[in-house]
Amino acid sequence: MMTAVPRLLQDILLSTAARYPDHIALVVDDARMSYREVTDYAFKLAHVLRASGVCRGDRVAIFMDNTWQCAASVYGVLLAGGVFVLINAQTKSDKLAFILRDSDSGILLSEQHLIRVFGPVTEQLPALRVLCTSKSKVLPDGVENLDDALADMPATLPPQSAITMDLAALIYTSGTTGFPKGVMHTHQSLLFVLDSITEYLGLSRNDRLFSALPLNFGYGLFQWLSAVRVGATLVLERSFIYPMQVFKRMNDEAVTSFASVPTIFAMMLAHDAKQPLRFPSVRMLTNAAAMLPAEFILGIRRMFPQAGLYKMYGQTECIRSAYLNPALAEIKPQSVGCAIPGTELLLLDENGKEVATGEVGTLHVRGPHLMRGYWKQPEKTAEVLVPGLLPGEFMLKSGDLFRRDADGDFYFVSRSDEIIKSRGEKVSPAEVENAIYSLPAVHEVVVAGIPDPILGEAVCAFVAAREGENLSVQQIKHICNERLENYMVPKHVLLLPELPRTINGKLSRKLIMEQCVTLLATLE
């Protein structure tokens, strides 16, 4: 049963629901769900999953928008003993099929409007059971109505057998090879980082957290986990697509915490310039996923006059690594601060030696919040989980170069791989290139990030057609739109007669960028 110290991620829901059953856990659209209601839903879902054959350690995919069902399903899967695999609702069929296969998910939880995406996939995966929330009684063959299945189940705690070392989640993240990797997190790693985060943010039950970040994204997921940990309320929006609606919701709900990325701040500042925006109830702002430009800070202060600004840095492999004390936001506008409580950050050179203060080194992360590795990819895991300070211990070797000042605060220098950060999302150039290469008329393609005032980096594709073939920008954007999440679709497509090569005959991003300087300058 429930323990005072949570050992499993679902324990935080059970203990909060026991203490504050009627407190509102979630506000999504018109739904206001109390902790009791969320727990009852999760219990019932756990019984549905158990009855569908889910055993301890089995993966269950959740392919939904930011709905209350999506948030509650995370706990339903855990209570069934399963491992949740959240998949971004923008994902297209091919990638969805890849993730379902790669994770060996036996069950897919989804919603009606996504049938267009998962429909074609279920035909390829006959063993997959699909349970779909739906207002309609008529669903395609092989798709079961989740709401009907839930109605027959008791709202009781099913027997639990998992231990804290068991997997709780696979979080898929873009990789340099073009295929996403499943980051394995245990109950232990997630609970540890959750407590570290809620500690430095000083979150309490009185907080009302606001997030429009997708739940499949570590930063978005942790808004929900944090709310449940402290018994706060999460106001969850589907997206930032209709900003005015979002701004109104933030003030109507008197939210106290706002989780953002630089692209959202950039967009808010653009609105604020036309028509001032004020959010007086917000006491805490967080930024992660990409560096916040220092010149944004003044405008952010104006929009959020009462709020402390937490600049943070992390990666899916450990969720969060660093945060900057908000008192230093203006004093050290370029810094992401120091290691989160209970963890350590090291800057090492190529020989594994610590670099001196002010020198650039590769960031290594030490602590109980590290992933167990990449799902079914021991070689890739060995590249990033390297021997730690103690026998048998591992450290996470991040792909990022940093330097540290004399106070121990860290400064991002550059990435050591070619991943593009657009809107705070990771975009793998190889993944976009693969999508474009699927057009037979394409001879060569190189995808790179170019600086963009709103997006941070914009995805730019340089494409050469096969001799004598017709190829249009439209065709290229279409194939990307069919295969990739919207944020990966290139903002710019440049058709070139041929792509420049190095003397060794290799395609080079650097060379292409240099040769296209004038062309790039003409883009909006």
Added chain:
Amino acid sequence: MNMKKIIRHYIMENLLFTEDESVLQDSSSFLDGGIIDSTGVMEIILFIEETFGIKVDDNEMLPANLDSVDNLAAFVQRKQAQAVAA
């Protein structure tokens, strides 16, 4: 071309990058269809402002006005009628 046709043509060409008419119903939600993101909304607004000579207020950036071909056409008609009345 009537207004809905013009709007649909624009959405297909610039957000779906296709000429296949069957992929977009006039009543389909762009949100549910995964057709737009935040930059997509800005593009749609620029397009209707330029094409139909209206001015979209920030406060009017709502799904009720913008989230389907039907909603867009009704919104543009309301705005044009207001402009005539004013």
